[in-house]
Amino acid sequence: MKFQGSDQYVATQDLMLAVNAAITLKRPLLVKGEPGTGKTMLAEEVARALNMPLLQWHIKSTTKAQQGLYEYDAVSRLRDSQLADDASVEKVRDIRNYIVRGTLWQAFTSEQPVALLIDEIDKADIEFPNDLLRELDRMEFYVYETRELVRARHRPVVFITSNNEKELPDAFLRRCFFHYIKFPDADTMQKIVDVHFPGLKQELLGAAMKTFYDVRNLPGLKKKPSTSELLDWLKLLVAEDIPPEVLHSKDEKVSVPPLVGALLKNEQDVTLFEKLVFMQRHNR
Numbered sequence: 581m582k583f584q585g586s587d588q589y590v591a592t593q594d595l596m597l598a599v600n601a602a603i604t605l606k607r608p609l610l611v612k613g614e615p616g617t618g619k620t621m622l623a624e625e626v627a628r629a630l631n632m633p634l635l636q637w638h639i640k641s642t643t644k645a646q647q648g649l650y651e652y653d654a655v656s657r658l659r660d661s662q663l664a665d666d667a668s669v670e671k672v673r674d675i676r677n678y679i680v681r682g683t684l685w686q687a688f689t690s691e692q693p694v695a696l697l698i699d700e701i702d703k704a705d706i707e708f709p710n711d712l713l714r715e716l717d718r719m720e721f722y723v724y725e726t727r728e729l730v731r732a733r734h735r736p737v738v739f740i741t742s743n744n745e746k747e748l749p750d751a752f753l754r755r756c757f758f759h760y761i762k763f764p765d766a767d768t769m770q771k772i773v774d775v776h777f778p779g780l781k782q783e784l785l786g787a788a789m790k791t792f793y794d795v796r797n798l799p800g801l802k803k804k805p806s807t808s809e810l811l812d813w814l815k816l817l818v819a820e821d822i823p824p825e826v827l828h829s830k831d832e833k834v835s836v837p838p839l840v841g842a843l844l845k846n847e848q849d850v851t852l853f854e855k856l857v858f859m860q861r862h863n864r
């Protein structure tokens with residue numbers, strides 16, 4: 581099993597190395613990076629390239645580790661117990677009918693090897709990663725209600741993404757292989773854009789990329805635009821048929837690039853950018 585990137589996803593050499601290292605070590609790959617740098621998509625693409633189904637578990641602030649294993653649906657059981665027909669009585673008797681399998685359980689018991697994505701683990705509370713240590717390490721867990729041990733038939737290829745909103749515990753980190761997706765340099769970005777917009781006019785692309793990196797490199801920006809935002813912006817530029825000249829226009833009235841709302845997401849950043857454009861003009 582070797583991941584080589586795909587026709588829809590541009591993987592740098594070190595990213596490919598990391599994916600393959602995690603597979604070799606049989607450890608989860610912990611992927612960090614700015615929002616929109618392709619962390620979630622990486623799991624989708626690796627699964628596709630390795631021809632495995634991908635099971636996704638999207639973490640929210642309220643998600644508990646137990647939900648990934650299983651949940652006991654006591655409410656349904658109570659409701660069924662109030663029905664008098666034979667089928668319901670029969671069903672209520674067996675607690676297994678009310679054990680709802682979570683994503684991890686599904687991944688463990690799947691017939692064929694699967695990939696498993698635990699997306700945005702940093703959204704959950706601080707105990708969440710610790711609560712999954714054993715499950716991810718030993719690939720097994722115990723169901724107390726039915727007294728059964730669920731063990732993985734095949735070890736899933738596990739991806740865990742984080743946006744760094746919370747620190748992850750050391751014990752958890754020890755069990756992962758780590759990779760930080762660096763913000764793509766201009767060359768890589770060009771490849772990513774090519775994947776999404778084959779045949780984009782070079783002049784427009786050049787001008788747009790220059791503006792994009794100028795915006796990103798503004799000191800003091802609250803939120804830097806990322807890969808996915810550049811792609812959105814390019815899509816709009818193409819849809820609106822914006823000529824490349826507009827992006828580096830000398831017209832005094834055009835202060836900020838068109839459709840800048842795709843790149844800058846708060847008013848302070850827009851103001852900052854306007855100031856810079858203003859200053860540059862006066863330096864000329």
Ligand SMILES: Nc1ncnc2c1ncn2[C@@H]1O[C@H](COP(=O)(O)OP(=O)(O)OP(=O)(O)O)[C@@H](O)[C@H]1O
Pocket residue numbers: 588589590591613614615616617618619620621622741743772775807808811
């Ligand atoms: N290396 C890449 N190759 C191709 N497309 C990419 C790449 N990186 C990012 N993209 C584009 O950016 C979009 C966003 O990627 P994705 O959703 O995986 O980001 P993310 O890192 O998971 O972001 P978040 O942290 O906000 O969840 C993708 O849908 C894809 O179009």
Ligand SMILES: [Mg+2]
Pocket residue numbers: 619620621699741
């Ligand atoms: Mg994501």
